[in-house]
Amino acid sequence: MRIGAVHQTYAQAEALLDTNFQRVMLAALFAALVLFPFFADQYWIYLACLVLIHIVSTTGLNILTGYTGLVSLGQAAFMSVGAYTVAILEIRVGTPFIINLILAGFVSAAVGLVVGVPSLRVKGLYLAIATIAASFILHFLFANGPAFLGGTQGLSMPPARLFGYDLARPFQLYWLFMPLTALSVVAAANLFRTRIGRAFIAIRDRDISAEVLGIPLLKYKLLSFALSSFYAGVAGGMWAYFFRVVTPESFPLIYSVFFLAAVIVGGMGTILGAILGAIFMTMVPEFLKIAVSYLTFIPNATAQLSPIRTIVFGALIIGFLLFEPQGLAEIWRRVRRFFHIWPFKK
Amino acid sequence: MDWLFLFEIVLSGLGSGALLALTGIAFVLIYKATKVLNLAVGEMLMLCAYFFFGMTAALALPVWLAIILTVIGGGILGGVIERILIRPMLGESPISVFMVTVGLSSVLIGFVEFFWGSDPATLPNFLPSKPVFIGSAYISPKIAVSFVVATVLIAAFLVIFRTWRGGVALRATATDQGAAFSCGINVPAVFSVSWIVAGMAAAGSGILIGSIGGISPTMGVFGLSVLVAVIVGGLDSIAGALVAGLAIGVVEALVGTYLGGEFKLLVTFCILVVALMIRPYGLFGTVEIERL
Numbered sequence: 303m304r305i306g307a308v309h310q311t312y313a314q315a316e317a318l319l320d321t322n323f324q325r326v327m328l329a330a331l332f333a334a335l336v337l338f339p340f341f342a343d344q345y346w347i348y349l350a351c352l353v354l355i356h357i358v359s360t361t362g363l364n365i366l367t368g369y370t371g372l373v374s375l376g377q378a379a380f381m382s383v384g385a386y387t388v389a390i391l392e393i394r395v396g397t398p399f400i401i402n403l404i405l406a407g408f409v410s411a412a413v414g415l416v417v418g419v420p421s422l423r424v425k426g427l428y429l430a431i432a433t434i435a436a437s438f439i440l441h442f443l444f445a446n447g448p449a450f451l452g453g454t455q456g457l458s459m460p461p462a463r464l465f466g467y468d469l470a471r472p473f474q475l476y477w478l479f480m481p482l483t484a485l486s487v488v489a490a491a492n493l494f495r496t497r498i499g500r501a502f503i504a505i506r507d508r509d510i511s512a513e514v515l516g517i518p519l520l521k522y523k524l525l526s527f528a529l530s531s532f533y534a535g536v537a538g539g540m541w542a543y544f545f546r547v548v549t550p551e552s553f554p555l556i557y558s559v560f561f562l563a564a565v566i567v568g569g570m571g572t573i574l575g576a577i578l579g580a581i582f583m584t585m586v587p588e589f590l591k592i593a594v595s596y597l598t599f600i601p602n603a604t605a606q607l608s609p610i611r612t613i614v615f616g617a618l619i620i621g622f623l624l625f626e627p628q629g630l631a632e633i634w635r636r637v638r639r640f641f642h643i644w645p646f647k648k
Numbered sequence: 649m650d651w652l653f654l655f656e657i658v659l660s661g662l663g664s665g666a667l668l669a670l671t672g673i674a675f676v677l678i679y680k681a682t683k684v685l686n687l688a689v690g691e692m693l694m695l696c697a698y699f700f701f702g703m704t705a706a707l708a709l710p711v712w713l714a715i716i717l718t719v720i721g722g723g724i725l726g727g728v729i730e731r732i733l734i735r736p737m738l739g740e741s742p743i744s745v746f747m748v749t750v751g752l753s754s755v756l757i758g759f760v761e762f763f764w765g766s767d768p769a770t771l772p773n774f775l776p777s778k779p780v781f782i783g784s785a786y787i788s789p790k791i792a793v794s795f796v797v798a799t800v801l802i803a804a805f806l807v808i809f810r811t812w813r814g815g816v817a818l819r820a821t822a823t824d825q826g827a828a829f830s831c832g833i834n835v836p837a838v839f840s841v842s843w844i845v846a847g848m849a850a851a852g853s854g855i856l857i858g859s860i861g862g863i864s865p866t867m868g869v870f871g872l873s874v875l876v877a878v879i880v881g882g883l884d885s886i887a888g889a890l891v892a893g894l895a896i897g898v899v900e901a902l903v904g905t906y907l908g909g910e911f912k913l914l915v916t917f918c919i920l921v922v923a924l925m926i927r928p929y930g931l932f933g934t935v936e937i938e939r940l
Contacts, residue, residue, distance in 0.1 A: 373743050373746075420921070420924055420925055420928075423924070423925065423928045424924050424928040426742055426743060427685045427742055427743065427746055427883075428879065428924060428928060428929075430743070430746065431875065431876075431879055431920065431924075432920070432921060432924050434872070434917075435876075435917035435918075435920045435921050436921075438913050438914065438917045439914060439917055439918065439921075442910070442911075442913070442914040445910070446910060510938060510939070556754075559750055559754075562747065562750075563747075563751070566744075566747060606762060608761065608766075609757075609758045609759070609761035609762035609766075610758065610762065611758070612754055612755075612757055612758030612761065613754070613755050613758030613759060613762065614758075615751075615754050615758075616750075616751040616752060616753065616754030616755035616756075616757075616758065617751065617755055618751070619747055619748070619750065619751030619754070620733060620748050620751040620752060620755070623737070623740075623744050623747055623748050623751070624733070624736055624737065624748070627740070627744065
């Protein structure tokens with residue numbers, strides 16, 4: 303039974319992990335992540351890689367939407383910028399993948415800055431619509447832009463290479479993605495212990511008050527857009543190495559909705575929420591596939607999988623907003639509280 | 649430059665612009681009364697078009713009966729959505745309610761694909777096929793009819809909301825919900841009515857759009873063009889929706905003819921971005937004043 307932890311210094315109160323139990327659990331999680339590919343089959347490693355990509359992108363969107371309160375429906379578009387950057391660098395220049403990924407992040411961040419410019423004048427719903435506009439304009443550029451973007455055919459690229467070895471299969475890519483994802487999640491968690499992160503939270507809570515308190519709104523809103531797009535760009539680069547074909551159709555508007563849904567379902571404005579949301583939203587279609595395979599009494603149930611998936615996707619967004627607006631992170635907190643005070647229920 | 653050809657394109661643009669404006673009414677009504685931006689209008693329209701399709705094709709009902717039933721069905725759809733999904737979200741942030749409608753649009757698309765499949769279909773042809781000429785300019789009869797129908801419906805909406813008590817209640821609610829409530833206006837009923845009327849408007853434009861271009865589960869994309877029109881015009885202004893709807897209809901027709909179909913959405917969204925930068929609340933929208 304543990305009701306709470308005593309913090310005796312500021313450093314303790316600010317620490318990411320405050321109890322030994324948390325440290326042990328984190329070490330166990332880390333060990334599980336390292337050992338996972340040796341016990342899972344190809345398909346599960348494939349899914350794990352997809353989840354890792356989605357976690358990076360969702361964490362980025364969470365910085366913008368969950369922590370700064372600027373709703374964006376352009377996350378997939380920023381990912382496409384990253385994916386195209388990586389594909390072009392890999393094909394034309396041939397720089398090592400880690401440089402490509404970082405450059406993808408910076409190019410995406412630059413695009414995010416441009417898209418974020420209206421954010422001082424418009425906000426809320428209007429900003430969300432403006433980001434939809436940005437994603438359509440980017441899609442048009444990729445489909446009809448200069449020839450080196452590959453047009454509607456898109457670009458096919460070689461696998462990432464490390465010390466002369468191709469990183470092509472999910473098993474190898476997992477070792478590239480897992481540390482990257484862990485790094486970006488830890489970086490995001492640390493961001494909100496700094497001045498910048500706290501400024502973001504102040505802007506989310508009430509932007510006019512934040513301005514009165516001396517936070518330059520445009521600077522921090524743009525910074526938030528840039529950071530979020532940086533994450534999206536890196537995730538897009540990972541996506542490009544994973545699928546190795548980048549087309550304008552790879553990042554539709556519904557993919558942006560997917561990330562916003564993951565942020566909401568996971569719990570806005572929590573680091574854990576973005577992780578849980580990304581895992582949940584990526585795995586739901588898989589669980590549906592398994593569930594439908596048992597529904598043999600319905601004729602051609604597998605053929606109807608795609609519409610069912612669309613319905614469940616929408617129903618999840620609605621259901622969480624209606625019944626669990628704090629998302630999975632809140633459910634997790636409730637479970638934890640239950641075990642903390644265990645014999646004394648409620 | 650062929651001026652007659654240009655004139656014909658502008659006319660057909662006005663025709664599709666009238667449809668944008670008619671659907672825009674659905675956005676504006678809902679936003680005015682409930683401060684909800686309903687992204688699912690395009691999908692409500694699609695569901696109504698399929699409803700009409702089912703009644704004329706599968707049940708073989710006469711067209712006039714099917715139209716009446718579809719419009720009633722659209723009203724019921726709007727009312728049910730308001731009661732089940734929007735009413736519980738009262739007082740939540742506008743973004744949360746917006747996301748509920750985003751989820752709703754996904755559910756509606758899945759629903760239609762589940763029952764009717766994802767292949768496009770054509771509605772039975774009930775619009776006249778005799779070509780219409782204004783001077784010597786040719787207009788497709790379908791577009792001419794839908795322009796007339798949309799104009800009549802919009803005029804009817806405007807008259808009703810000027811004169812009918814419910815229209816006054818709607819405008820009062822739009823101005824200040826709390827004050828309207830304390831003056832004895834049944835605000836929840838106004839919410840329901842605005843969603844029901846919006847559903848009926850969506851059903852009407854669904855039938856028209858479906859009979860011009862055929863129906864498919866992706867026809868809800870039309871809602872995005874409407875959304876742009878409504879935002880450029882100002883989200884809470886019916887007049888704005890009319891002007892911007894017609895203007896964007898004409899621009900899309902011109903762009904589609906002279907530059908190519910793939911430029912249509914691009915130009916529409918560029919107009920949106922420029923409009924947002926110059927007038928964030930649209931051409932005719934109410935400027936929200938914020939203070940601490």
